[in-house]
Amino acid sequence: MSVKYLTLMTFICCLGRIQGDLAKCRFFGSTTVLTREGEHARLRCKLCNASTPLALSDLQTHGFNISWFSNASKVGHVQFSGNRSRITLEGTSLGFWPTFVNDSGNYVCSVSNGTYNIMSAVTTLNVKKNKGLCHDxxxxxxQHIGRSIMLPCPKLEDYSDKKENIIWLKDCTENVYTGDMYTIQKVQEESTGLYMCVLPLQNDGVQYNVTRTLNLTAKEYVEPFEPKLIYPIDEQIELELGGKKELECKAVMGKEAADFCLLYWNFNHNYLISSGDDEVYEGHNRIITEDNRASMIRTLVFVRIKREHLNKAFKCVLICHDTQQIGNIILLEKGKGDTAPVVLLLIMAVAVCIIVTVVYVKFKVYFVLCFRDFISRDESLEDSKEYDAYVLLLKSNDALLSANEETFALELLPAILEEKFGYRLCIFERDVLPGGASANDMLSYINKCRRLIIILCAECLAENSSMYELMTGLHQALVNRLIKPILIEYNPVRDVTFLPQSLQLILRSNRRVKWKSTSLSQNSYFWKKIRYLMPAKHI
Structure with missing residues (x-):
């Protein structure tokens, strides 16, 4: 005797000894099979005394018989124990090829070994007249408009191996798909209607159909209203000590969500539930509904405000299915509001001003040059001056140094300012004709220029031949204010006490530029500072 057989016998004995009486299996837990006349239908055998259906495939091998009974006829029960011309016993299922209206009724199956009977729950077969393609x-x-849906062909569990042959008809006439499930990627108004799924089956060379009709409706999608705490968020309220006060915590949510949300007050991690003599407690929860929205309100009552209530957070907590929100209220004594935010704001404002000032002072040259280039300003068009700058070289008695300084003044300076940036320079050694260097001629040349570039490079200026030019230019710059000076310190000046007072004044001003070994590049700070001090000129 096989293990499977012993297991089945034990299970049958535990289910109860039912002695061949059909009435002992009550008609509960029934299922209904809907079909139309002329179509195929299949009834499954499910044992009513089992919490789950038994595996019935091998019952006949071990001496068990499966019989079907119907009370459809008025003369009594009809037993189907084997194949008939139209109604067939297919394993544990009963097949109709096809169904007729008079097949409607209640069906049960019986598993028996001659001693014990196990009856199935009732299966009701409802066969209706075929009035057209679509079922009644x-x-x-x-589904919501704009969303996708997968339509299954309902109650075809017995035909899982043939579902790929299902034919889908829209409004029962238009063939739209062939396969297990029909998918509509984006439901529209025109997608609604009746859908028929047709499963064709063959029996003895004759085709029969199993049909199901689905009714698809579409509706506008309404975004669910998310629960939200309205008040308080982070509040500060000034109150008088000893006074009475009521504060409201308010939240809004969808009407359906109101039953699943909780709103309460919390202070120092304690619930504020009234015990009759509390100085502070929470009132009853109120819910106000309007259209599809609900407002939930919970009151916090202060019978008498004490000092221990001040400067501490009273928390209102909203808890719903998938959200938790907390709002705070801090009580302050009236007239003694917290000035810390104001002080902090003032400190931040002062700090910002200092930072902006430092940045502007440090990068003022770059800002001004960018602004000039952006607006393409050209100051040389605003007057009748012939030159942008008069170059005055204060020569040293040191021949070697003088040679370097002259090279800078006569070659490098004009090469950058004239050729790269478009300025026009008046250089005494280059532009003043020999024999024409009288005092009046020098003054006339200086008056034709917008800037006076003084190249300072050594200390020994007491007997310098350019001293007259220097004094003339300084007089024009500092006394008459007809020209603005630019002082280039080519070599560091270690002792400035022997210089004229007017030149010392310029050395201490912002119109002084120091030459460095890194100043050769035209993008260096040296040339940017020179351009900043020179008249604005569109390159």
């Missing part, structure tokens, strides 16, 4: 009985489906 439909399976309802719905």
């Amino acid at each position: 009985d439909v399976y309802p489906f719905s």
